[in-house]
Amino acid sequence: MDNKQKYQKKLEEISRISMDQAKKLILDEARAEAREDIVRIIREAEEGAKLTANMRAQEILSDALRHGALDIIPEYTVSVIKISDEDSKGRIIGKEGRNIRAFETATGVDVGLDEEGIIRLSSFDSVRREIARRALELLIKDTRIQPIRIEEVVEQQKKEVSRILFEEGQKIAQEIGVLNIHPDLLSILGRFKFRTSFGQNLVVHSLEVAKIGAYLAAEIGANVEITKLGCLFHDIGKVVSDKEGSHVQLGVELLQKYKMPREVINAVAEHHEDKAFSSVESVLVYIADAASGGRPGARHEDVEGYVKRIRDMEEIAKSFEGVTDAFAFEAGRELRVLIDPGKLDDIETTIAAKRIKEEIDKKLIVPGVVRVTAIREFRTSEPKE
Numbered sequence: 304m305d306n307k308q309k310y311q312k313k314l315e316e317i318s319r320i321s322m323d324q325a326k327k328l329i330l331d332e333a334r335a336e337a338r339e340d341i342v343r344i345i346r347e348a349e350e351g352a353k354l355t356a357n358m359r360a361q362e363i364l365s366d367a368l369r370h371g372a373l374d375i376i377p378e379y380t381v382s383v384i385k386i387s388d389e390d391s392k393g394r395i396i397g398k399e400g401r402n403i404r405a406f407e408t409a410t411g412v413d414v415g416l417d418e419e420g421i422i423r424l425s426s427f428d429s430v431r432r433e434i435a436r437r438a439l440e441l442l443i444k445d446t447r448i449q450p451i452r453i454e455e456v457v458e459q460q461k462k463e464v465s466r467i468l469f470e471e472g473q474k475i476a477q478e479i480g481v482l483n484i485h486p487d488l489l490s491i492l493g494r495f496k497f498r499t500s501f502g503q504n505l506v507v508h509s510l511e512v513a514k515i516g517a518y519l520a521a522e523i524g525a526n527v528e529i530t531k532l533g534c535l536f537h538d539i540g541k542v543v544s545d546k547e548g549s550h551v552q553l554g555v556e557l558l559q560k561y562k563m564p565r566e567v568i569n570a571v572a573e574h575h576e577d578k579a580f581s582s583v584e585s586v587l588v589y590i591a592d593a594a595s596g597g598r599p600g601a602r603h604e605d606v607e608g609y610v611k612r613i614r615d616m617e618e619i620a621k622s623f624e625g626v627t628d629a630f631a632f633e634a635g636r637e638l639r640v641l642i643d644p645g646k647l648d649d650i651e652t653t654i655a656a657k658r659i660k661e662e663i664d665k666k667l668i669v670p671g672v673v674r675v676t677a678i679r680e681f682r683t684s685e686p687k688e
Contacts, residue, residue, distance in 0.1 A: 384422040384439055392416055394448045395439070405450035406442075409457040410435035428544045429497040430468070434460045468493030475506060479513040479531055485561045492535075494542035505542070508595055509535055516591035525583045532563065533570030533588040540571075549672050551575055575636075577672045615667055620659050620675075625651065635673065638663070642679040652679045 386392060396403050396416065403414055412435040415423035422439065426432045438460045442448050445456075472489030476482070484492070495505035513534040520530035540554030548556075551572060558568045569581045570588040580586050613631045620629035620640045625647035629640045640659060642652050656677035663673050 384424070384436060384443075386420055386422060386443065389419070391443050392422070394446065395422070395443070397448065397450075401450060402448050402453065405453045406435075406439070406457075409454050410438065430464060430494055430544075433497050434464050437463065465490065468496070471496045471506070475510065475535070478510055479517065479535060481528075481531055481535060488557075488561050491539065491542060491557070495538075498542050503596065505538055509538060511595040512537065512588070512591045515594050516587050519587050519591065520584065523583070523587075525587060526566070529564065529566045529570070529582075529584045530587050530591075532567040533574070533584055534591050536563070536567065537571050537574045537588055537592055551577055551672060575672065612667060616663055616673070619662050619666065623655055623659055625655060626659075637674045637676065640675060640677045642677055644679050647679065649679065652677045 394402070395406070395414075397405075403416070407414055410426075411428070411431050412424050412426040414435075415425065417423075424432050424435050424439070426435070434457065438453070438457045441456050441460070442453065445452070469486065469490045471493035472484075472491070473493075475492055475495065476484050476489060495509060498505045513531050516530045516534040517527050519525075520527045536554060536558060538550060538554070539557055540548075540550035540552065543550075543553040543557055546553055546556075551574070555568055555572045558571060566582055566584060569578075570585040572578055573580050573585045574588050574592055576589065580589070613635050616631045616635055616638055617629045620626055620638060625643050627641045627643050629638060631638050638659070640656065642655065647655060656675045659677075660673060660675040663675070
């Protein structure tokens with residue numbers, strides 16, 4: 304036995320472990336130290352990646368918002384016409400009011416003549432109001448105001464406004480590079496020129512959303528064309544005036560009618576989170592819409608009107624039998640209703656929620672779809688002994 308083997312045997316006797324066991328202990332300790340180092344390195348890498356990702360996300364979003372900047376000046380619908388003398392107002396009214404009745408019948412708008420030097424035109428349809436404004440201005444200049452002439456001028460202006468709508472739709476589509484849109488859909492898109500939502504003109508808003516969405520899609524490798532179309536048409540339902548329903552529902556039905564791609568229709572259907580997102584493009588449309596509508600100064604709503612709408616929602620719910628309280632959340636998009644379990648059972652609770660929603664849709668104008676959640680909870684507790 305050589306000296307090396309003697310020392311090895313002596314060490315084994317002192318330590319009471321074999322050489323193989325000693326090797327295993329050393330390796331285990333080395334592995335533990337290495338594992339700690341690996342975990343530390345991974346954590347540092349993850350933190351670095353998160354920081355880099357956040358910085359990159361901020362860069363992408365800020366660049367996207369910059370790309371959404373527009374040089375377009377919105378044109379809001381004018382519903383007030385100034386007149387220089389009261390004689391013009393008399394001609395508009397006509398003998399026994401026949402001219403004003405003919406004008407209201409031909410245009411479908413209400414004419415207000417109560418204020419001196421001002422004529423007010425009111426209608427829920429902004430395009431009708433624009434036709435009436437143009438027609439009335441021409442009639443005042445022409446001075447020949449009579450029922451037959453009124454009908455002729457209104458018809459002329461209907462054709463003129465139809466042409467303007469189509470041209471405006473073309474301009475909007477060309478602005479973001481969207482081609483092969485059905486002509487009828489372009490004309491409907493042109494209605495954005497005369498429509499605002501929360502004080503934000505729809506042409507400006509839709510172009511902002513489309514440019515922001517397109518930039519984001521290009522940055523992350525999503526389908527740019529689908530994103531642009533989804534952004535462009537996300538609020539198209541707001542200019543559909545001949546049907547009842549939320550703007551999301553009306554927009555989806557309109558795009559289905561003109562056989563737009565399924566992905567585009569889904570993006571429109573999901574941009575208020577009424578449905579779960581079905582694609583990355585849908586998420587981008589939602590983000591771009593929120594970015595455009597949420598920037599400072601983009602939208603405004605009368606505070607008193609907003610508060611009244613929220614209170615009205617809650618009061619409508621409280622008026623139903625079995626409802627103990629109601630609370631509006633998410634700017635009035637969700638209404639949580641508390642049910643007395645002693646008065647309504649599960650089936651009656653479901654029916655009550657449906658009727659509350661129907662009543663809100665009937666009486667209030669609310670952006671998006673209101674989700675009514677009825678909560679029926681039975682609690683019992685035993686007293687402490």
